[in-house]
Amino acid sequence: MALLEIKNLHVSVGNREILKGISLTLDGGEVHAIMGPNGTGKSTLSNVIAGRDGYDVTQGEVLLDGRDVFAMEADERARAGIFLAFQYPVEIPGVSTSSFLKTALNAKRRAEGKPEIDAMEFLKLVKSRTKALGMADDMIKRALNVGFSGGEKKRAEVLQMSLLEPRVAILDETDSGLDIDALKVVSDGVNALRRADRAFLVITHYQRLLDYIVPDHVHVLVNGRIAASGGKELALELEAEGYAKYQGAAA
Amino acid sequence: MAVTRETAATVKEIEQYKYGFVTDIESDKAPKGLSEDIIRFISAKKNEPDWMLEGRLKAYRHWLTQADEEPAWAKLHYPKIDYQDAYYYAAPKQAKLASLDEVDPKLLETYKKLGIPLLEQQMLAGVAVDAVFDSVSVATTYKKKLEEMGVIFMPISEAVHKHPELVKKYLGSVVPYTDNFFATLNAAVFTDGSFVYIPKGLRCPMELSTYFRINEKNTGQFERTLIIADEGSYVSYLEGCTAPQRDENQLHAAVVELVALDDAEIKYSTVQNWYPGDAQGKGGIYNFVTKRAACRGRNSKVMWTQVETGSAITWKYPSCILQGDNSTGEFYSVAITNNRQQADTGTKMIHLGRNTKSKIISKGISAGHADNTYRGLVRIGAKADNARNYTQCDSLLIGSTCGAHTVPYIETKNPTAHTEHEATTSKISEDQLFYCMQRGMTQEEAVSLIVNGFCKEVLQTLPMEFAVEAQKLVGISLEGSVG
Numbered sequence: 153m154a155l156l157e158i159k160n161l162h163v164s165v166g167n168r169e170i171l172k173g174i175s176l177t178l179d180g181g182e183v184h185a186i187m188g189p190n191g192t193g194k195s196t197l198s199n200v201i202a203g204r205d206g207y208d209v210t211q212g213e214v215l216l217d218g219r220d221v222f223a224m225e226a227d228e229r230a231r232a233g234i235f236l237a238f239q240y241p242v243e244i245p246g247v248s249t250s251s252f253l254k255t256a257l258n259a260k261r262r263a264e265g266k267p268e269i270d271a272m273e274f275l276k277l278v279k280s281r282t283k284a285l286g287m288a289d290d291m292i293k294r295a296l297n298v299g300f301s302g303g304e305k306k307r308a309e310v311l312q313m314s315l316l317e318p319r320v321a322i323l324d325e326t327d328s329g330l331d332i333d334a335l336k337v338v339s340d341g342v343n344a345l346r347r348a349d350r351a352f353l354v355i356t357h358y359q360r361l362l363d364y365i366v367p368d369h370v371h372v373l374v375n376g377r378i379a380a381s382g383g384k385e386l387a388l389e390l391e392a393e394g395y396a397k398y399q400g401a402a403a
Numbered sequence: 404m405a406v407t408r409e410t411a412a413t414v415k416e417i418e419q420y421k422y423g424f425v426t427d428i429e430s431d432k433a434p435k436g437l438s439e440d441i442i443r444f445i446s447a448k449k450n451e452p453d454w455m456l457e458g459r460l461k462a463y464r465h466w467l468t469q470a471d472e473e474p475a476w477a478k479l480h481y482p483k484i485d486y487q488d489a490y491y492y493a494a495p496k497q498a499k500l501a502s503l504d505e506v507d508p509k510l511l512e513t514y515k516k517l518g519i520p521l522l523e524q525q526m527l528a529g530v531a532v533d534a535v536f537d538s539v540s541v542a543t544t545y546k547k548k549l550e551e552m553g554v555i556f557m558p559i560s561e562a563v564h565k566h567p568e569l570v571k572k573y574l575g576s577v578v579p580y581t582d583n584f585f586a587t588l589n590a591a592v593f594t595d596g597s598f599v600y601i602p603k604g605l606r607c608p609m610e611l612s613t614y615f616r617i618n619e620k621n622t623g624q625f626e627r628t629l630i631i632a633d634e635g636s637y638v639s640y641l642e643g644c645t646a647p648q649r650d651e652n653q654l655h656a657a658v659v660e661l662v663a664l665d666d667a668e669i670k671y672s673t674v675q676n677w678y679p680g681d682a683q684g685k686g687g688i689y690n691f692v693t694k695r696a697a698c699r700g701r702n703s704k705v706m707w708t709q710v711e712t713g714s715a716i717t718w719k720y721p722s723c724i725l726q727g728d729n730s731t732g733e734f735y736s737v738a739i740t741n742n743r744q745q746a747d748t749g750t751k752m753i754h755l756g757r758n759t760k761s762k763i764i765s766k767g768i769s770a771g772h773a774d775n776t777y778r779g780l781v782r783i784g785a786k787a788d789n790a791r792n793y794t795q796c797d798s799l800l801i802g803s804t805c806g807a808h809t810v811p812y813i814e815t816k817n818p819t820a821h822t823e824h825e826a827t828t829s830k831i832s833e834d835q836l837f838y839c840m841q842r843g844m845t846q847e848e849a850v851s852l853i854v855n856g857f858c859k860e861v862l863q864t865l866p867m868e869f870a871v872e873a874q875k876l877v878g879i880s881l882e883g884s885v886g
């Protein structure tokens with residue numbers, strides 16, 4: 153069974169149809185990349201899978217391990233293993249990154265019938281992950297995302313992903329705003345999580361990321377539709393030629 | 404922050420108000436209503452000296468002239484209170500106790516449910532508790548140790564006998580019996596409360612704590628607390644309140660007076676969790692409280708922290724009179740109102756001495772159909788050269804049917820004064836909620852986490868062991884406020 157199946161997904165906001173029939177199948181162990189011009193519906197797709205309010209799903213379905221994702225609330229989806237690294241991570245004033253992480257981790261453990269994580273064990277775990285991601289130790293003491301630089305926010309997203317160990321991780325432009333070194337560190341972080349029973353959906357504008365996180369499939373999303381799919385060479389072609397030819401085709 | 408799983412579990416476990424149980428103890432009650440006879444009865448019950456009875460009667464006679472003076476300026480709506488329809492004295496029927504072993508086990512059971520570490524073996528936490536059960540202090544723990552250091556910590560009814568000179572000198576010196584309608588009533592009928600005296604130069608090494616609890620049906624509770632920090636001393640005091648769940652409203656009109664002499668510092672923290680009434684606004688405590696501190700000495704300091712999550716009505720303005728030069732007053736407040744709760748709370752900072760400083764941090768959270776008002780006065784007197792005030796009032800709204808109001812008054816009679824006022828009003832954002840839920844938190848966990856973050860500046864001023872409890876309370880009191 154596929155890990156995540158998106159079948160003929162149509163999504164509208166108000167009267168406007170944004171996703172016009174998306175179908176994608178992610179199997180365990182795979183990395184799928186989605187590329188496409190601004191405003192074509194990439195974040196919409198991520199948000200709808202993750203369960204954000206405000207979108208009308210007019211047709212189609214999304215299945216996680218064969219389970220109907222739309223029958224679950226956002227938090228249930230998260231606990232079932234869907235993770236979204238946000239394009240624009242939200243600030244939570246007054247809540248330290250470490251207590252946020254702990255609360256999230258314990259929510260997951262509770263769903264798995266495990267006890268709350270021991271304080272010392274938690275600290276050790278977080279320390280090892282922040283180190284791997286090249287984050288400063290005192291970062292986790294700061295309020296989550298408050299005053300974080302663009303790159304720090306993205307690292308914090310990857311840190312959360314590595315702690316929560318999702319089944320399906322959607323990375324919405326996690327590479328934007330990262331400097332070259334950070335891009336490498338974050339990519340290593342993602343690669344370290346690649347596993348036979350885990351899948352990634354990587355949204356990006358830059359082929360460069362895909363040199364580090366090598367995808368199995370690349371999809372071109374234009375105007376709410378998948379205009380083309382191919383291997384990693386498709387990304388190179390897009391880099392060289394742009395989206396013009398697909399935009400014509402889609403229109 | 405430990406507001407996570409445990410809170411969720413607690414919330415599930417107790418659909419209703421956690422402390423809504425009633426202890427079944429025969430109680431010794433005065434008849435209903437208020438009269439000179441009742442006051443004489445209370446005074447006689449406590450075997451008070453004449454000067455105490457005189458003081459009460461003076462207050463009562465003044466109160467009678469005040470019948471039309473019940474404060475109406477607060478943004479609070481409640482039916483007229485019938486002061487003749489309440490009991491003014493209720494004491495558990497029990498003789499004097501030599502030790503904790505003699506305390507009625509039912510009382511101890513009650514305290515256990517409240518989580519008060521009353522028994523000696525539980526005292527290792529370093530908390531000394533003077534427990535007020537309805538009107539009488541039942542047991543005072545840790546007394547010995549404190550005594551050895553010269554700390555006086557006892558029911559005020561006992562202090563009247565053992566330390567009359569201190570009580571005479573300071574009682575009513577910060578909140579005179581003429582101060583306001585409710586303070587006058589309290590001065591006439593107060594039944595008990597805590598008395599604290601910290602001797603010169605002593606940093607009291609443990610938190611002193613009183614747990615107030617209203618048990619008897621239809622009893623008003625009128626505590627009177629007096630804390631005196633002598634020169635160069637320090638004390639941290641915590642007051643926690645819970646009351647059983649009842650359909651009818653109960654009146655609570657306490658008076659707290661703090662006196663800080665030269666170089667002395669008092670930290671007074673309150674976690675107020677009285678029964679708030681049900682979702683339709685039935686029942687709940689009417690909380691009309693006068694709390695005031697006199698920073699009498701040079702370099703004295705008073706810090707009020709309050710976490711107000713309970714009560715149907717809260718009318719409360721812990722204040723500081725900054726008399727001594729270089730004295731400092733601070734007020735940190737979290738007020739949460741949900742369902743039909745109403746709170747009108749804030750502070751008064753009265754700057755009289757030179758170089759006096761005050762700081763006000765207020766966080767108001769409103770949900771459901773509740774109304775939440777910050778009302779604060781900063782007054783800089785003519786002689787208060789170089790006075791400084793910083794005020795920050797933040798309101799957080801949950802949903803669209805609640806209200807938040809900020810009413811700051813600033814009066815300056817000295818041109819060297821410097822006051823700053825900042826105010827914000829915000830809503831819990833959908834983005835924040837979604838972000839937290841995307842990480843697996845339930846909606847209630849997410850609200851609790853976000854609101855705790857909003858209140859952090861205030862919560863972190865609480866003593867450690869109470870901060871954790873307060874964090875949980877924040878989550879519990881906002882249960883069901885979203886969605």
Ligand SMILES: Nc1ncnc2c1ncn2[C@@H]1O[C@H](COP(=O)(O)OP(=O)(O)OP(=O)(O)O)[C@@H](O)[C@H]1O
Nearest residue numbers: 165170188189190191192193194195196197206239
């Ligand atoms: N809640 C909303 N209300 C109105 N319009 C919306 C909403 N969400 C998305 N849209 C619109 O849908 C379109 C797709 O937006 P989306 O954010 O999915 O694009 P994207 O492919 O992620 O773009 P980018 O590369 O710039 O991040 C845009 O035109 C956007 O304005």
Ligand SMILES: [Mg+2]
Nearest residue numbers: 194195196239
């Ligand atoms: Mg986007």
